[in-house]
Amino acid sequence: MNFSPTDSPAIDGRAARWANHREERRRELIRAARHAVHRLGAEVPMEDIATAAGTSKSVFYRYFGDKAGLQAAMGEVVLARMQERIAEAARTAQSPYEGLRAMVAAYLGMAASSPHVYEFVTRVPAASEADAAAAFGSFFDAVGAMLEEPMRRLLAPGRQATIAFWPTAAMGLVRAAGERWLETPENTVKPTLDAMAGLIADWLFAGIAAESDITITSKEMP
CATH class of the missing domain: 1.10.357 (Tetracycline Repressor; domain 2)
Incomplete structure (x- = not known):
């Protein structure tokens, strides 16, 4: 498929906005997880971290892979x-x-x-x-x-x-x-x-x- 020169900036712009949105969302999840761990303890399960963040475990797994990934990010x-x-x-x-x-x-x-x-x-x-x-x-x-x-x-x-x-x-x-x-x-x-x-x-x-x-x-x- 061929793209005209005018298509590229729009595609790049959408990709940049999506990347920025994803990074901001990742920061929000880390911040929420830190608050949950601070309040509930280091043994807190992922389900409780997700609940405290107002989301689901699957969202955390999508951004961090697993609990070790969240630990590394924090x-x-x-x-x-x-x-x-x-x-x-x-x-x-x-x-x-x-x-x-x-x-x-x-x-x-x-x-x-x-x-x-x-x-x-x-x-x-x-x-x-x-x-x-x-x-x-x-x-x-x-x-x-x-x-x-x-x-x-x-x-x-x-x-x-x-x-x-x-x-x-x-x-x-x-x-x-x-x-x-x-x-x-x-x-x-x-x-x-x-x-x-x-x-x-x-x-x-x-x-x-x-x-x-x-x-x-x-x-x-x-």
């Missing part, structure tokens, strides 16, 4: 917001230690603001383990990478190769300690968010400083 949104907060923390810091502590606090704060959503986007469901594991790993790889750049300023040039391993180790510590902190009931001995961020930053900073050729005499070094 994870991208959470990660984007976390990137903004961590980047802002790094920009306003006056020293490497202060930057590290602020970035850890931003991570913990995002997780603490909605533990159900955090658990939902970081867990690996057994039903679709392979696909979800990839999204799960990518989430923490990305958070680890956010912590990397400020630490490059601390290491001497001859030790730059070390930084290739640091984000993985750092994120493992941040995640393990942070999730244990999140799960700990509120009591008089549980550290505040700021205190926990300080503890984790101390552990991480001591480790990275040990690999540097400079002597750390103060956490507030320029």
Whole structure:
């Protein structure tokens, strides 16, 4: 079938409008799902998420494939917001230690603001383990990478190769300690968010400083 030159712009326009509509609808579904998970918990079934969104499971499956796809899509949104907060923390810091502590606090704060959503986007469901594991790993790889750049300023040039391993180790510590902190009931001995961020930053900073050729005499070094 042949099309005249005047047909193409109309077709392209309809395709663009449909793509925009689909993307907007996808964002609406992710937003509704986040609210549902925040309110109902990380174990909430897809049927309840769809009901809370005022639609059906088939609509969610059409846009996201399965629950693992929805988790990955929500994870991208959470990660984007976390990137903004961590980047802002790094920009306003006056020293490497202060930057590290602020970035850890931003991570913990995002997780603490909605533990159900955090658990939902970081867990690996057994039903679709392979696909979800990839999204799960990518989430923490990305958070680890956010912590990397400020630490490059601390290491001497001859030790730059070390930084290739640091984000993985750092994120493992941040995640393990942070999730244990999140799960700990509120009591008089549980550290505040700021205190926990300080503890984790101390552990991480001591480790990275040990690999540097400079002597750390103060956490507030320029």
